[in-house]
Amino acid sequence: xxxxxxxxxxxxxxxxxxxxxxxxxxxxxxxxxxxxxxxxxxxxxxxxxxxxxxxxxxxxxxxxxxxxxxxxxxxxxxxxxxxxxxxxxxxxxxxxxxxxxxxxxxxxxxxxxxxxxxxxxxxxxxxxxxxxxxxxxxxxxxxxxxxxxxxxxxxxxxxxxxxxxxxxxxxx
Amino acid sequence: xxxxxxxxxxxxxxxxxxxxxxxxxxxxxxxxxxxxxxxxxxxxxxxxxxxxxxxxxxxxxxxxxxxxxxxxxxxxxxxxxxxxxxxxxxxxxxxxxxxxxxxxxxxxxxxxxxxxxxxxxxxxxxxxxxxxxxxxxxxxxxxxxxxxxxxxxxxxxxxxxxxxxxxxxxxxxxxxxxxxxxxxxxxxxxxxxxxxxxxxxxxxxxxxxxxxxxxxxxxxxxxxxxxxxxxxxxxxxxxxxxxxxxxxxxx
Numbered sequence: 249x250x251x252x253x254x255x256x257x258x259x260x261x262x263x264x265x266x267x268x269x270x271x272x273x274x275x276x277x278x279x280x281x282x283x284x285x286x287x288x289x290x291x292x293x294x295x296x297x298x299x300x301x302x303x304x305x306x307x308x309x310x311x312x313x314x315x316x317x318x319x320x321x322x323x324x325x326x327x328x329x330x331x332x333x334x335x336x337x338x339x340x341x342x343x344x345x346x347x348x349x350x351x352x353x354x355x356x357x358x359x360x361x362x363x364x365x366x367x368x369x370x371x372x373x374x375x376x377x378x379x380x381x382x383x384x385x386x387x388x389x390x391x392x393x394x395x396x397x398x399x400x401x402x403x404x405x406x407x408x409x410x411x412x413x414x415x416x417x418x419x420x
Numbered sequence: 421x422x423x424x425x426x427x428x429x430x431x432x433x434x435x436x437x438x439x440x441x442x443x444x445x446x447x448x449x450x451x452x453x454x455x456x457x458x459x460x461x462x463x464x465x466x467x468x469x470x471x472x473x474x475x476x477x478x479x480x481x482x483x484x485x486x487x488x489x490x491x492x493x494x495x496x497x498x499x500x501x502x503x504x505x506x507x508x509x510x511x512x513x514x515x516x517x518x519x520x521x522x523x524x525x526x527x528x529x530x531x532x533x534x535x536x537x538x539x540x541x542x543x544x545x546x547x548x549x550x551x552x553x554x555x556x557x558x559x560x561x562x563x564x565x566x567x568x569x570x571x572x573x574x575x576x577x578x579x580x581x582x583x584x585x586x587x588x589x590x591x592x593x594x595x596x597x598x599x600x601x602x603x604x605x606x607x608x609x610x611x612x613x614x615x616x617x618x619x620x621x622x623x624x625x626x627x628x629x630x631x632x633x634x635x636x637x638x639x640x641x642x643x644x645x646x647x648x649x650x651x652x653x654x655x656x657x658x659x660x661x662x663x664x665x666x667x668x669x670x671x
Contacts, residue, residue: 256552257427265443266557269450273513276454278505280461285483286501288464288472 377413384408424622428551429533429542441543442551445526449517449548483508493656494663503662506565510558511655514549518617518647521547522640527621549617549650552610559609562658563602570665579665609657616650 385405392401428440464476472480483504490500490507520526530543548554570579583598585591620643627636 255426258552258556259438261437262428262440262443262551262553263557263560265437266446266554267561269446270509270513270558270561273450273453274505274509277457277509277512280457281464281479282483282505282508284461284464285476285480286487286504289480289484289487290501 380412381409384412424625426618428546428553429540431542431544440551440553441530441546442548442554445520445545446517446548446554448545449513449520452520453512453516490659493659496663499663499666500659503659506562506662507655507659510562510658511651514558514613514651514654515648517548518620518651519644521545521550521617521621522624522643522647527625547617547621549613550621552614555610555614555617556606558613558654559606562609562661563606566661566665567602569662573666605657605661609654613650613654616646620646 385408388405388408389401392404396404428442430438431441431444432439460475460479463473464479486508487497487500487504490504491497494500494503526545526547527543529545530541532539533542534540567579570582583595583602585595624636624639624643627639
């Protein structure tokens, strides 16, 4: 065994020297190259992962917003429908009311018109009556005044007037 | 004359410590890697909001791809990131050593040393992992680390129960096999790398010795590939052993 070790040139001092060499090399490379580079790489990896999470969150929020939007929209639609139907009902009512008022007004106007017409008519009637009376009186005087005394003349006048008064309704 | 040697040759001594040519080459590789790391570190923007430069982009891309690749071996990003420094350092260290070991001058520039009555050629540089000390040290580090990781993650009881199982004769035998396989890991890791690099060196030396021009080129290309593959295999196996250690014993 020892002969083999000598033949292969194994020397514990050289082994140790090589081990130390390797240790130094690992330390320096780790300190100056690996750690900074791996640090940058891991940081970048983390950033990418963070961005991915943020994107997923944003997507989720976007979805929420979309559902919220749909909700608000449907609510608004419902409200609009309600408002329109209310307005329809109200306008119908108003139209009806207006019709009613107009009808009432028309009725009162008609009634008033009738009354004033009636009044005018009776006024005209009485005017005509008095006019006819005076005409008849004048006619009686003109036709019989020469040959009748005053008394008879007055009597005739009164009779004629009475007849006119009685039949005035049928004349006019 | 063709120079072939299984062991690394001593170059000089510092306070009684023998510096071999492979250790010397390993130091050069280390210095190159350290200087590169320091230069890169100055150019790295640590703020992830800033746009990285071309060099940093390449580095980031490479490291990201490597971690993704390691994830499939280590079974999870956490493990991959945790063991990345060790695996990546093994990869870079082995790769650069293997490739620098193929440069002209390595194994051919040296001096003659009088050993007894014989003149012995000693090259200044030798591919770092063409020395069993180097590969064995790396294998020992990986296996020891895997046990430390095991002890820390699954606890002393959990880790030891992977090897000493008293639940039945079959389990006990399986435990013994596990213990043997731990030594097997060290031997296979170290000898695989050592054998491949040394074989490559010998192959190149022989081919160049026989036909110095043109012919060695395909072999050189092959060795570039082998150097890469061996570095990758060592790093992947290290990741596997380390991540295996984080798992609790199977029942």
